[in-house]
């Protein structure tokens with residue numbers, strides 16, 4: 001680890017215990033000193049506060065992996081276009097960030113630490129600014145998308161189909177951010193639940209999370225004709241071009257959405273690689289997308305879909321028990337690539353289970369955990 005990376009890591013370690021206060025102080029300072037940036041943020045800042053600190057921690061963890069750090073901040077820069085972020089905002093944010101760190105990490109702060117932060121911040125904000133400028137040449141900052149269908153599958157899960165106002169290029173397995181008209185500037189991530197379609201429509205599976213603003217609005221308020229905003233596509237849980245190993249796909253709850261998109265992608269490519277899907281849910285009533293998946297299973301000899309239900313088995317034939325126990329009972333899996341999607345706890349224990357089943361960690365894909373917690 002370089003000296004600068006070490007100084008940055010120490011600051012973050014010190015500030016971690018008081019991250020909430022430090023972030024609140026940062027935003028208070030920013031909004032007082034630069035009131036013009038306030039309108040870029042949502043009215044209520046709760047989730048936003050967590051995001052900033054998580055983003056700093058992610059950066060610090062990647063600090064010695066230059067290409068990963070560049071790619072992460074380039075994606076962040078592109079993603080910030082939808083907020084209306086301008087190059088002139090970055091110095092203001094940097095200045096307030098330094099003052100917050102100075103105040104909440106007094107033991108590690110000093111001229112050398114400050115210059116390490118200034119150097120890192122300047123370089124990474126330039127990566128964001130450059131990526132946003134490059135992206136502006138060929139893609140809009142956001143898309144408007146009209147709800148075409150809204151299908152209530154369970155009391156708290158809906159499947160929405162939307163029509164973007166301009167072509168929306170993405171890859172199966174990726175996700176986007178969605179803003180509803182009811183909560184301006186509050187964006188949440190949802191995966192595409194189908195591979196790119198010839199009619200250009202996009203499909204999302206949304207579960208209304210208790211007290212979740214965007215998810216509740218999408219499930220209980222949104223109707224055909226309503227217009228949402230979409231950010232750019234993101235995420236790397238995609239198929240390798242030219243890969244031919246089997247895919248072991250685990251989808252928990254609405255986490256099945258990107259898995260279904262990946263299955264469609266394999267079908268479109270015409271490759272007959274084996275795809276084994278384990279679809280986990282608490283009860284069979286929660287298997288809201290089972291019928292379409294079983295239809296795919298019947299259409300493709302290379303596909304096998306197994307519903308796994310932990311409790312309350314009833315009308316649907318399913319593998320009983322815990323999702324990961326069920327996966328362990330089948331196999332062998334060492335020659336497969338792993339794809340995991342669902343609640344953060346499932347991703348954590350799922351990675352361990354697949355590594356235990358002989359799949360090397362670099363062949364296991366899932367969305368970044370810090371993105372997953374933001375779907376309410």
Ligand SMILES: NC(=O)C1=CN([C@@H]2O[C@H](COP(=O)(O)OP(=O)(O)OC[C@H]3O[C@@H](n4cnc5c(N)ncnc54)[C@H](OP(=O)(O)O)[C@@H]3O)[C@@H](O)[C@H]2O)C=CC1
Nearest residue numbers: 190191252253254255257280281282310342343345346375
């Ligand atoms: N909507 C979307 O586009 C996407 C959503 N997601 C995420 O998927 C999640 C869906 O939530 P929800 O439908 O409530 O899912 P649930 O909490 O109901 O879980 C669904 C399945 O995952 C299993 N599971 C949950 N936690 C663990 C764990 N720690 N270890 C092992 N297995 C576990 C459950 O097993 P058990 O019954 O034993 O608890 C169940 O089989 C959300 O976190 C969402 O962010 C991810 C990608 C896309």
